[in-house]
Amino acid sequence: MDALHSSSTEIVNEEVIYQNPLLFLKIWEISIDAPTCGIHDPWYWHYHKQVEFLVVIEGRLGIQTKDNYTVMEPGDVMVLGSSQPHRTHKHSIEPLRQIVFQIDLTQHFDLGTMPYLHCFSELTHPLEQFNELFRGNEPVKHAAYGLIMDIYEESQSRKLGYELAISAAIKNLLLLMLRNDNRDLSALAEETGLSRLRPALDYVDLHLSDKIAVEDVCSLLNLSYHYFIKYFKKVMGMSFVDYVNYKRIKKAERLLLTGDLSIMEVSFEVGILNMAQFYKLFKRHNQCSPKEFKQRMRSQTSLAPVLAQAD
Missing domain, CATH: 2.60.120.280 (Regulatory protein AraC)
Structure with missing residues (x-):
């Protein structure tokens, strides 16, 4: 095969x-x-x-x-x-x-x-x-x-x-x-308030490659900084910063699968300009480095014992 x-x-x-x-x-x-x-x-x-x-x-x-x-x-x-x-x-x-x-x-x-x-x-x-x-x-x-x-x-x-x-x-x-x-x-099982946060979530999706300031999102929702931080964590189950990082790493995973961009280019594309921070966040979410993730996804050799049954 x-x-x-x-x-x-x-x-x-x-x-x-x-x-x-x-x-x-x-x-x-x-x-x-x-x-x-x-x-x-x-x-x-x-x-x-x-x-x-x-x-x-x-x-x-x-x-x-x-x-x-x-x-x-x-x-x-x-x-x-x-x-x-x-x-x-x-x-x-x-x-x-x-x-x-x-x-x-x-x-x-x-x-x-x-x-x-x-x-x-x-x-x-x-x-x-x-x-x-x-x-x-x-x-x-x-x-x-x-x-x-x-x-x-x-x-x-x-x-x-x-x-x-x-x-x-x-x-x-x-x-x-x-x-x-x-x-x-x-x-x-409690009211999530996602509809109220929807503009903020859409804003994050549109600006993942840019610097995202909490203050800009607060202004978008017309909420104070401290209220927004507490409200976001209550609704989403994680802090706003963790949410932004989560979305950035998910986008990075998809970019790494293409094989067209270097790891540094991927990091910049998702708005993380510090490579050490990018490696740290990526490993936190995937238990491996971006390079290891890319190699794992490019190789199917680990599937050989299972796929051999299809021959």
Whole structure:
């Protein structure tokens, strides 16, 4: 398998076109009957702001994230958090049938359910941690599989009231994950105030390569410095500075995957001009240096024992 050693690290920011703009989702089936399998060369990474659920109906699907490589089998469910780089391939010679479900979860929380939005925050509780729940609890995995299939079937049939059925299934899926997770998420069930902070979060996204002053954000929200600092930490579960650094490192990860920029250029591109600080922050978030991260992502040799099964 020559493609096993592919060094392609191009990463695509995928634009998701919603099937129903009011439901903020896209769900479809991928079927591959050809007996060919294994990694394509090049094997591209992609990401999108929407959360993605994967369901395998038939065959085996290989999927790599920046942290893990997993082989999904029939009945398996996997969730990928917002803007998490990943890439997939057909793992075995039998036909592959899978459901891809992409959704902007934030749009499915109303005033009554907003207190639970924080429980699904990528900042403090990455959604990929829910995959441990799907792997370790067969009834929960089976229930999640059924709910996602219900969403798919409703989106295909488009019968009268299908929007209500899909919205109900999404909320039941979130409730299933919330009530069966073994982490203590109950303490997070409080009003988050994200709508009030939205201008500040958007400002950070637009100015990651620039110097971001807390005072500028305070002025944007018309809040005092001390009130903003306390309010931001209460709502987001982390300080404003930690949030900015988190967003910068996430952007740096995506830039490193392209392979086109040097580590210094990446550091400058995400607004960190001090290389020592960049290395320190990157290692704090990834337990490795930027160079080690880049090398790990460019090499598939660690997957050889698993992928050999696909030959």
